[in-house]
Amino acid sequence: MxxxxxxxxxxxxxxxxxxxxxxxxxxxxxxxxxxxxxMLRHFLKGNRLTIYTSPYRRTKQxxxxxxxxxxxxxxxxxxxxxxxxxxxAAHCISGSGPILLVGHQPFLQSYLMTVxxxxxxxxxxxxxxxxxxxxxxxxxxIGYLSPDLKKxxxx
Numbered sequence: 070m071x072x073x074x075x076x077x078x079x080x081x082x083x084x085x086x087x088x089x090x091x092x093x094x095x096x097x098x099x100x101x102x103x104x105x106x107x108m109l110r111h112f113l114k115g116n117r118l119t120i121y122t123s124p125y126r127r128t129k130q131x132x133x134x135x136x137x138x139x140x141x142x143x144x145x146x147x148x149x150x151x152x153x154x155x156x157x158a159a160h161c162i163s164g165s166g167p168i169l170l171v172g173h174q175p176f177l178q179s180y181l182m183t184v185x186x187x188x189x190x191x192x193x194x195x196x197x198x199x200x201x202x203x204x205x206x207x208x209x210x211i212g213y214l215s216p217d218l219k220k221x222x223x224x
Contacts, residue, residue: 070166070203072184073109073118074177075135075196078102078216080127094130101194101216102131106138108214109196113167117141121161122171123149131194132171141169152176154183162203169196185210192217 078098083089094102109118118141122132132143148156149172157180161170170180174191181187185199187210195215201208 070164070201071113071168072162072199072201072208073167073169073196074180074191074199075105075131075169075171076174076177076191076193077125077127077131077171078134078194080193090125092125092127094127098127098193099130099134102134103138104216105194105196105214106135108218109135109169110139112198112212112214113139116167118167118169119164120144120169120171121146121149123147123173125150125173128171128173132169135169135171139169146170149173149176152179154180158206162201166201181210184208189213 078094078101080092080094080098118139120132120136120141120143122128124145136143146161148160177191181197185208192215197210198212199208200211
């Protein structure tokens with residue numbers, strides 16, 4: 070099964086006027102999330118996603134873009150606001166996938182290290198694709214998608 074960890078797109082900066090959880094995607098963030106979602110759509114070849122998102126506005130907006138482009142249902146998951154993988158896996162990992170987790174840095178980085186033993190810094194609107202074996206509760210990083218990619222290689 071595939072688990073895809075995606076960071077929210079670029080968001081408006083923190084300020085006294087806007088609470089962190091209510092920060093919106095910028096136009097660049099909307100475009101970036103759309104580009105990455107389009108790459109995911111090609112990768113998924115018509116398979117619909119089960120999407121879990123942190124309750125923050127910018128992650129919800131990113132999840133909505135992914136659902137519109139790739140197809141899928143969205144559920145909020147408070148567990149995506151913590152770095153521990155156990156509660157995320159217990160709540161979000163079921164069925165045969167593919168599953169999209171839309172969250173924040175550095176939590177996604179922690180999940181990737183725990184599940185696949187891989188380290189990378191998630192750029193805004195980027196996604197890591199993990200081929201995950203639920204029986205072993207481990208996976209392998211097989212791809213990294215970013216809106217800055219110019220061309221996907223086949224293979």
